[in-house]
Each structure stands twice: as structure tokens, then as C-alpha cells.
Amino acid sequence: MLLKKKGNTVYRGKIMEKEKKYEPSLIEEKWRRIWEEKKINYTDVNTTKKKYYCLDMFPYPSGSGLHVGHWRGYVLSDVWARYMRLQGYHVLHPMGWDSFGLPAENDAIKKGIHPKISTRNNIDNIRRQLKEIGAMYDWTKEINTSDPEYYKWTQWIFLQMFHKGLAYRAEMPINWCPNCKTGLANEEVINGNCERCGTSVTKKRLMQWMLKITAYAERLLNDLDRLDWPEKVKIMQKNWIGKSEGASIIFKIVNESCLDLEVFTTRADTLFGATYVVIAPEHPLIFKITTPEKIQEVKKYVEEATTKSELERTHLLHEKTGVFTGAYAINPVNGKKVPIWVADYVLAHYGSGAIMSVPAHDQRDFEFAKKFGLPVIEVIHSDNAIRNDDGSLAAAYEGPGILINSGQFNGIESEKAKYLITKWLEENKMGTFKTTYRLRDWVFSRQRYWGEPIPIVYCDKCGIVPVREKDLPVVLPDVESYKPTGTGKSPLAAIPEFVNTKCPQCSGHATRETDTMPQWAGSSWYFLRYPNPDLKTAAFDRKIVDRWLPVDCYIGGVEHAILHLLYARFFTKFLYDIGAIGFDEPFLKLFNQGMVTKFSEKTGKLEKMSKSKGNVVNPDPLVKKYGTDTVRLYELFIGPPELDSEWNDSGIEGCYRFLKKAWNFVIQQVEKNSETDIDSKKRLHLLIKRVTERINEFKLNTAISAFMEFMKDLPDNCCFSRQDIEKFIILISPFAPHFAEELWQEFLGHSDTVFNAKWPDVQQQIISEETITLPVQVDGKVRATVSVEKTANSEEILKKAIESVSKFIQGKDIVKKIYIPGKIISIVTQKK
């Protein structure tokens, strides 16, 4: 019974005799408290029910808190997790903190607070904000990568890699960020700049711990096929791994016949056109082969090249430079003597750090040859080559063609010649088929304080010795000064109590490794820890992780497409190989939510929401005004979840109005206490069908539209039974959990949570129509619609259709009649 009273819609329910309208502020906090008290989100990992692991990419606890952009992914995963729960799954939906690493540390330095304290404060703040979202996280499984009880096991995994030879030390020029004062992984350098602070990255030669991720290149590549991931991410990983099949060819060095110069090429077919050889400035043979009269010049060039920044070398200076070493090599296929040059367009870390140069068929070599007057010999003929008036090549021809100037291989098609020439080299022991990868080993050392200490000691007698497993964790010491030194050593090196230790093997004097691990270490296996976060005896319980993993659905931003996802796959495969787990891919399904953008006054463009762009929208005032459920709805309604969406505050009103209407609808219908009429039954089941389908397809924006349409189209006199109203509440509960719970328990009087209810089934026979309405087109234009019995045959239907458009076909001949069952009728006419 509806009463008008002071402008408010009120109801008299069975349970209470007081007036009530939709007031989120009165219900949301209450339910969050009750859910926590009753532990309804606690996941018993020992359950025998079918499981579902729905994981968010865990955040790093920055000081600036969450904005509406962060909400989007969390709301999305929560709707999905709640939906799967209502589908009868036992859902694990955990949350934790990626709290080691540069962002946390830089933030701490900026504020002058110890990272340990600031991290704890930030975590407390973000946890509070996350709880406001109302997500069903099982907080008893919270983990924190900077907790010694956690990083003990990160160190343990490192030791396992060390034992298998996958963690090794190497002195090499690495990417160095002068601002963050630390080495960086290849993956952390974006366009020659530091991923974190944007500073131009330089090179620094340092002794580094490396992880041999390249040993897994082939598997990391192949197994992508098994994953239900966005194609975009798979392609990005594929490109990053960069598999390239070709040949390794040996060039003997003139007068140094014991020295072999190995080059890698994908164009063995052009071997006869190799007119010189180029080695990278970092090539190990460089000073062995350079002739005495050239040594000064080469030395100078190498020095210049190796101190250039990554940006200069790879992005800015495409003008070719190089010097002749004075040495010559022998082209194995024809015995020709060719000069050896040093040039920095050849990269030391790819292939063998040396190339054969074929200026006629490689544009880079062409430019170099032109600049230094080196010969160009065409060996692939094609009419598609671009030529000067005199017939010489105007640019390298890189396409396919027929071999010329190539001895016994003349006349062969280039693709075929690749194989034949490589085979010939192999038979003559001057080369092999070879596959190379762009992927490089992972630089695992950071010269910073806030990370996992690498559990290694250096003993004067025994050398490099791993810390015994029983002595883990190597605890990060509390220090006053944790600022980076910039010397290439971590701040830990300045703490004698930390550095000086005893050798685990001989008990003699030893010093600890003082570098720490990169931020990506802890996040490479955290998903394995959630099901058993408090386990003291191991990183994880194999029985439990094998039951709960792989993660069924992983939700997060696309910015981690390469870094985190590749590293996590690598760790998982390694743990599989050593028998620690029974699966070798961590994440079966990946969903990347789009960014939330907003116009930035600073840049004058639409930008991803971020503090630095000055375009963040704080959810707190919105929650205060409309309630969490409305904000949740709007986060989803704003656009397709996988695409970027522009935030606009004004749209949120629509979601609030909808919830108010839905609230009143439920109350009115329960008050009516009648049976569901046929029309309403049909509407409800159509809604169930649409919402279910759209959630399954992750089209949550249109799932919400379906609810709005349902509400909007209801006739005034519609009637729904209590049972059907319950279905409606269950249907909306993943989207607006507080709203649904209040109606379910408080208004309808259930004693258990709505999230233990069962997702409603569609009754197909209710929504199937006996008559259908079809549009009728004449010459491609819709001119009428006809209602026909579903069972009618096509002749009847066409007859009816033609009658309906008689006006439009008068004086014309019908040349074609098309009836697509259930879809459309199309009449084609011609003038008489």
C-alpha cells in the first residue's frame, strides 16, 4: 500500500511498522559490518564444492588512495565473483598488497617517513577505501609482500632457482636510472625512459643477479595458445619474446683462423651479398681482432657508444656510425674476404652480437654501406626493387625474389634458398639452423633498500653461498638511512651488522649480498599464497594450490601485459618443473578492464585518471551522496568494461534514480502480496535471460540497461509474487549488494544472506512467443511490420507481407521475395 506522506514514498511492511524509503547511508555500513561479523566472505579452502578463483591484480599501497578509476576493476571483479557464488561455486576472492618496490619507497622518501611506517599507513588507508566498495574479499587471506613471513618464501623461490642454475651473477652494462638510482630490467625501460619516473635511462656496468627467463622463452611463447586471454596481450607477449628463426653462420677471421665470428641472420639466402661484417661495440672479440693501427680509433668509438643512453642509441640517433677494425673475415659460402666493422646499430645482446651485412637487401646495411662507401651486391632479383636511373638500387630490396650472383644457388626462389644455403652450411660445418629470441634474461638486482634481500652470502673461502633455507628469511634491517646511494650499491651495504655474517658452509667470515629484489618478485607468485596465507612450513600447500589454481579469472589493467604477467608465468613454470605445483600456467582467463579517463586541464586532452594529470575523481563524496551501490552501478554503466570510458559525474543520477525505483517496486509488490500475472512473468524471465547472458559475456553495462528497461516498461497494474520478487533481488544482488541484502533480510525476513541463494533459472517456455512481429522491406526500405503465427509457413507469411505493403508496390513488378525466418521479409520490385 502506497501512501503519500510529506512527499516521501513509504511502505508498511510485515516486519516493521515504520516508514521507509531507500536510504543507502542507513544500510550500507550496517551490512558491511554484519558480513564481516558473520564471516560470509570466508572461503574454506578445504571445501569439496566446485571452486572458483577470481583474482584482482593486487595494488601497491600508494599514498594517494583510490579514485573512481581504481574502483572500476574492483567492482567488475566483485560482480563476477558474487555472480559465480550465486551460480553455486565456492569462490575465492582475496586481496593483498604489493608493498615492496620503488613506488612505495619513493613515496616514503618524499614524505620523509620510513617505508615500513608509510607502507603500513597506506595499506590501512587503502584497505578502508576498498572496504567501502563493498566487495566480498576474504580479508582473512590478506597478504603483504613486504611481510617477512611472506618474503621468506620469495627468497626461498629465489634459492630454488639458484640451485637449478637459473639465478646467476653477471657483470654487464645494465639500464640505470640516475633518478631512482637503481638498475632496471629491460621491461622497465619505456622508450628509453624509466618506467617509474620518466628519467632518461643510462648504462652502468654492474655485477648483477640475473634470472634465466630465456630458458623458458619457447614455452612462454607456445603456451600462450592455451590461454583465454585478450588477443592483444598475447600478441604483446609474443612480440616481446620475439622468436626469430634463421641461421647462425661462422665467418673465419683472416690471419686468426682459430677465431670464429658467429653471425645470426634470418636471410641466409642473401649470404652471397654479404659485403662486410659488423660487430657490436660490446662484442667480446673486438680487441682481439682489431689491428694495432686501428686500435685507438676503435677504442674511442667503443667508449662513446657504450656511454650513450639507451634513448640516444635506440630512438634518436638513427644516423649510422661505425669504424673499421682493420680485420677481415671470410664469407664461408664463397671464400671472399670482407672487412669487419664496429657499429652501434648492431646490438650486443641480440643474436650473437654480430651480423653479416647485405646492403642490397637490408635497409640499415644499405644506409651504412652508402655512408662508408662499402660495396653493394644484389643477390635477389625482383622487378619490385626501387632503382635509380642508372639501374642501381635506390633502397635495399627486402622482399622475396630469385637468387642471382649466388653461384650454385642462382635461379632458386629466395624462400627456398634460405633453407638450402643453411643446409649447405650445416653440411660443411660452417653454420647451423638457429632460433633466437628477443627476450633477455631478467636483471634481478636493485640497488635499493625497500625490497627482499637476496639470500646469498659471499665467503672468502667458499665463494658464492646460498643462505640455508632454515635461516630464511634474511630480514630487511631497520635503518635510519634508507635513501639510495647512487654509487651502485644498495643502502644495505652501509650497515655492517647486516653485511657481516658467517658462511653457512665453513662458518668463516662472509658478507651478505646487499642488493634487493625488484618489485616484480613478490607479485610473481602471490596468487599461490592466498589459499594458504598463514602456512608456516612452506610457501604453499601443494594439495591446496593444486585444487584452487590456476586462477580461473584474473582481472586487472592492461599495463601489466608484459612485465608482471610474463614474470608470473615464468615463476609458475619453474615451480611446476621442480614439482612444487601441478600446473604450469597461473591464469586461465584474463580480463583487462579499460581505463577511466577524464579531460585534464593540465594537458588539454582526455587522459587516464591520475594524480599527476590533475583529473582524478574522488569516490568519497559520491558514496556519501548516493551510496556505494549507486557508484558501483555507474562504474559499470559508464561503458563496455574492456574499453576506456570517460567519467562524467552527471550520469550517476540515472543509476541512483533507478535504484530508488527498483526499491519502491520491490516494496510495492511485496505489499500487494499477489500472484504473478502472465505478462509480468514473461517480463521477469526475459530479464533473467538477458542479465544472465550479459554477465556471462562481461557486458555489464548492458546488463544494467536490461534492469532499467525492465523497470521502465512495467505497466502500472503489474503483479509479482513474493517468490518472483526474490528472484529479482537475487538478480540485482551482484551489482548492488547492500541494496539487495537489505531487501532480502530486513524486508523479506530471510535469516541468511542473499549471497547464499541460488541464481534463478530462465523458464524458456514462458518467454517463447507464439506470434512474432516481422519488418517488411520494399527495395531495402522498411515499409510495414506484420504479426504472424510462429507456426505459419512462408507462403502465408509472404502473402500477408505483400498485402501490408501493397501501397508501395502498386504499379511495380515483384522480382524477388525473400523471407528470412524469424527475421525479416524483403520484397524487391522493378518498374513495369
Place this chain on the structure above:
RNA sequence: GCCGGAGUGGUGGAACUGGCAGACGCGCUGGACUCAAAAUCCAGUGGGCGCAAGUCCGUGAGGGUUCAAAUCCCUCCUCCGGCACCA
């Protein structure tokens, strides 16, 4: 340069496998309620022409396939993201 994604009213966005373009929301206009406002409710809302019934045009541009194209094909433009001297 290469590889992805996108381009639809005033606006955010719908549209299954080629089958009534613009669902739903915002905004706007008009109306109801009110002393008045807010809130709420009802109606309208792509553009042109027309009093109207209507009718023509319309999914970044231009071509094509088809009875039928936002959707498929070709050429091109713009924006966003990734990679980029990887031999």
C-alpha cells in the same frame, strides 16, 4: 615504420551470426503535482522539407559486394595503445 583498438545524435553509449540504426542513461523541451522550489511522475527529443499523413538524408571519407551493410571487402583520414636499428 610495424602490430593492435576505436571513430554512431547535444552527450556516455546500444544493435545477435549481414536483417526495423540510435536501446538504456545524461542533458534539453513541454506538461502534471506545488503558494513556490526541490524531488517525483507523464510526454517529446538524429537532421532536412512539410500544417499534416508523410518523405528524403543519415553510423569518420570514398568506392564495392548484397534483396539488405554501423556490421563483409578495397582505398584513405583521424584518435588512442603497444613495439620499434632485434639482423
